[in-house]
Amino acid sequence: MAYDKFEILRSTAVPLPIENIDTDQIIPARFLKATERVGFGDNLFRDWRYNADNTPKADFVLNNPVYSGKILVGGKNFGSGSSREHAAWAVYDYGFRCVVSSFFADIFRNNCLNVGVLPVQVSPEFAEKIFAAIHADPETELEVNLSAQTITLLKTGEKEAFDISPYKKDNMLNGFDDIDYLQSIKGEIEEFAANLPL
């Protein structure tokens, strides 16, 4: 599915400094019954966000009006668990365009890149700086510059570089996806398939 181009994102951020946030927390299995990619943001972090009677839990960060923005900053090993892309859809649908963590689970990272959410992996030290800055001032703005591959705390100017494969970077900057690429080499794929050992 095509998504909006990603170039520079400047936004406040929502802090979620919990480690090993798994995809079952990001979107519980009972919300995976849709056959279209719509409305998943409503159930992002459902069980952390709402009580059993569907009233919001006041102590969860998404229900705290002090915090907002298009950047979610999570604890280490963000997105572990299931391959459900619904987790990345929920993050995107809620309005986040970027997730920052000191470590991402593999499939979740891939899924984010495929749906237009930029996963930015920072050092544990920089993650701590971000959390501290948001804690001190929830209006703290971050700038994520995909072309330059940097993330900056705007108030202090502290910045760190992040990695992304040149191919994926190009895709996100241009709003392309892998299927566009594969369709362009279909003949080569068919020729390859005809010569496999099995």
Place this chain on the structure above:
Amino acid sequence: MSKTLFDKVWDTHVVRKIEGGPDVLFIDRHLIHEVTSPVAFLGLKTRGISVLYPDRTFATADHNTPTINQHLPVADPLSANQLDALESNSKEYGISYWGLGHQKNGIVHVVGPEYGITQPGATIVCGDSHTSTHGAFGAIAFGIGTSEVEMVLANQCIMQPKPKKMRINVNGKLGVGVTPKDVALFIISKLTTSGATGYFVEYAGDVFENMSMEGRMTVCNLSIEMGARGGMIAPDETTINYVKGREFSPKGEAWDKALAYYKTLKTDADAVFDKELTFDGSAIEPMITYGTNPGMGMGISHDIPDAAQVEGGAATYEKSLNYMGFHEGDSMIGKPVDFVFVGSCTNGRIEDFRAFTSLVKGRHKADNVTAWLVPGSHIVESQIKEEGLLDILTEAGFSLRQPGCSACLAMNDDKVPAGKYAVSTSNRNFEGRQGPGARTMLASPLVAAAAAVTGVVTDPRTLIEELV
């Protein structure tokens, strides 16, 4: 140049390498199910493209299916809608479809191997993280997201950077009551849930060489729980004997050719791994988890460690124990158990039911326990009956449900109620995984059996009479 098993299979399937980007990897077998495929098919329709190789794709319904009264219409309209979508999409694109009620229906990672779809040296993907199961056959198998499901339907390829390689060696003789599940939970407890992120794992050593295919599938299944993309074990006589003669396995001349290929599938003696770990199999105990991720496990006779002894933040650790209602220093032995679940793509195979039955034989289900015994497929269900296991189970107060994913992820009605404790043979003990508020302790079928007959967490070794 020397290659690992992983290199050999991967390199054979690279259609094209992209400078500064991923490899274009050809996929031999694509397994699909109702949850992660509908949006992929929608994508194909939107783009106006077709499925390139429908005969390389196999569809089964498992996540959303009930495990009782499968002959009746599925009551939940959302589940029914998703199952209908899988059926109509499969028909529209010419994909073989094993829906509810079909004799071949069952958990995708159980039926794939049973019908010979899973083969050594193949690349296999599915929109489900436990696709790593199929690595037990020396295949490269891993879970993918829905965008990638669409990619494979459209072009039979995915685009992946080649992962790093790790070898995990386990040697020695496993103790009484120690099963493949314990070996896997032990490794995950040592590596944590992120310890193998970025790696593809090869399991080596005599513990795996002596393991049945069922056991190897359990181990590879859980590779994802330490963050690995997948795990694999070199094919040997055990593998070949399992694969030979199955419905989709090569036959005749094709079998001879396949066999010659299978025999090349092993790591060269001087091949180098990015990381290599070795464990002593004889030191492994029956395992149980006490927290809310599969890395939070320990030998069943130990006490829950203090936050200072575990890697990670104390606040996250405390949150986890609070959810479970446990405390640092607690013994797990004697903890209350409300539900016992045997099943899932981790432990829903015949060997798991043999193990469970061996321990409950001549005993009786504890009154406080609700037991869900859910075979992974109709073949497993038939074996349970044919081998006389069902009679023993019935005598002991247990009954059998119908095949499906069941309480592993609670997408159907098999949900553990909030606050209740489950000893579960499935793969994840995340918060709410088996139902909102459910508290899951992961363990082997033997530990599950010990809990089912005593009503509390019990070391199965105390119930095994042969133990000296």
